[in-house]
Amino acid sequence: MSQDTPPASPATGRDFYADLMRASQTSRAGFLAERERWLRGVPVEGREELLFEFEMLLRAVERYLNLNTVVDARDRPLVTRDFHEELADVRDAMDRAIRVARHLQDPDSDQKMVFRKYVETQLADDRIRRALIEEELDQETPPESLFVLREAFDALKNLLDHLLKLPVANLGLFQDVGKLALREIVLNRYFRPFRPLEFRVEYDRLRSVRLLDTLSTLSDEQRTLFATCFLGLFRLLHYLAYVDAEGQPPYPRRVRVLLALVRSEANSLASWMHAELSPKAGSKSLQAATLRAARDIARETERVAREVLVNLDRDMEAPSRAAAAFTTLLRTQVVVLVETLAPNGGLADGVFDELMSPQEAALRLRKDLWVYAQLCRTAETHLRAEDVPAAERALDALKSFLEYFHAGGYQLLRYADYDAFDRFTALLVELPWPPEGPGIRARLAEDLRRFVQTLETTFHAVSRRTLLQGRGFDRQEAEALRDRFLSAPAR
Structure with a gap:
């Protein structure tokens, strides 16, 4: 699906990735929700x-x-x-x-x-x-x-x-x-560490526009499986960033502990891909590709352990060589799996940096925020004018956009922004439908007005990012995306 194409099926605006993560930790959902509220208030x-x-x-x-x-x-x-x-x-x-x-x-x-x-x-x-x-x-x-x-x-x-x-x-x-x-x-109640393939909404997000768009085209079961796989791969790369951050040898001793964690969870991920992902991946080509990826991860992890990690006591460069080998392995598998899911995606072989382009992510987020604000303004205008049929059509367009937004632009927000967006989404999704009575419509119009302010503030913050300097806003492209939702048939 093109990044400008509205979703094919109607759905309310739910964050698929947050649902997936919470499903991986259902036994502790209450504690983790409370911890998430606490974290949002930590002034650090x-x-x-x-x-x-x-x-x-x-x-x-x-x-x-x-x-x-x-x-x-x-x-x-x-x-x-x-x-x-x-x-x-x-x-x-x-x-x-x-x-x-x-x-x-x-x-x-x-x-x-x-x-x-x-x-x-x-x-x-x-x-x-x-x-x-x-x-x-x-x-x-x-x-x-x-x-x-x-x-x-x-x-x-x-x-x-x-x-x-x-x-x-x-x-x-x-x-x-x-x-x-x-x-x-x-035994710790709130900070018991995550298990393999258990994820946290606070820091486990897929930040690639290309990857998010590719996943949005899959069936529900495929999307859950492949999203889990990619989240696992990026979690390992996140670990390895802490090894790279230590600079030059001599490395602190904790690096050896982190590398042991990478080795352990890489093996766990490979086992899960072999036993769970590959048999359910879909077509034979997808099954073969995921099985091959699982074997490559397991084989290379064993090689690094056997040839590099055993020399940590004798070779000062061993930590950096191990981290480099693991990083190359995991990045390669990310690119291979994306290319397998979207063969005509236009990625050059092995170009991980292109896949993870922060500039592309910022451009997509900026456009989505502008469209979101425009759709909210349109709905607010019709509600204040008491044009009920037009207001309902505008709100339908807005709810349809939410599904598109949560599959893409929302994932590119910063964690501090989630709370305001989540509260507005909950308000819109839980609203009696259609909103009846002038009182309810007036309150909704005011909620829309206030959220537009949040959207504009976030839009300007994204626009000021250094990586967007010199990249003008493509208003024509943004208007085309807005109009696709406004012109979509009512559900």
Whole structure:
């Protein structure tokens, strides 16, 4: 489907990708919704990225303390192995997680919890002290949950500092540290790390116009499967960006932990693609392509582990070589799968950067925001004029546009913008249909007027982006897109 073509079937404006992500975490939906509300109120620049890094480190520590992740079965026997290096790696990852958690913690609430912790140590009355401890461990809010995990990691880090002074860190010691860390991570109420193929609306989004348009042409089942696959691939690339961000060697020890996470989840993704995606992909060519991609990911992951990761202790450049190999592998599979889904898409072989063009994404978002505002103004004008038939046609066009917008432009918004857009979408979708009575129509007209202000503010913010400097707004193209929705038959 062309990026300017309205959706073929009528539907209300729902965010398919948010629904997909929430479906992957249904057992914890309530906690995660509350955490999302908390995050939107955190007054810290880049809060979504900080949360991603924090949960990535939790997941990495959990995986790294699994023997299957850090130990090569062909290496020397476990009973004679010294785990000093691995424990030092874990200690560095925990230290970074603690620092990230402090950035996410509101200073006022953090000070209150620190003071409460101090009071606990000073109380002579065991009943009151016990009540305070239980209140803290209940983790009734995301800040309390974050504080509990941070305190636990602080204690574990201090413990590791002392354990690393021992002459030998044997298998039993390594496993016991793993049990303690795993318990604190898994029992955390709001910050239990994501599982493989479980995604978060806060930071897991597909930002490629070409990819979003390609997915929008698929059947519901295919779209869910391939969206899951692409989200998994981009999650791994997101991990690897943290290895690249460390610059030149010597790399911090936590890089080894992150690479172990990449290896583990790459294997999980390949297994899922082989068992779930390929058999249900659709045509034989799609089944063959997804099966081939799964095998390539599994085979190259094993090669990198066998030839590069085993040399992390001996080769200072090994982390960068491993990250480069994984990045090339994953980018290649993204491009291959997009080209398989849309053979005439015009992508040059292996051109990942073209697929992920931020300029193309900004241009698409700017156009969509303008069209959205125009459709809202049209509906508002007819509502205020009490031209009910025209108002209903304009609102039909607006609701049809929402499906198109959520499949594309909405995914290109910044996280901070989602709340206002989500509230307006909910208002429009839940509105009694058709809106009857002058009172309801007057309130809707006012809601439309206010949301147009939000759309215009966002439009101007996107237009000011550096990458759009010198790129004039194509009003003729935008008007053509608007008119396609306005002229579409009423549903």
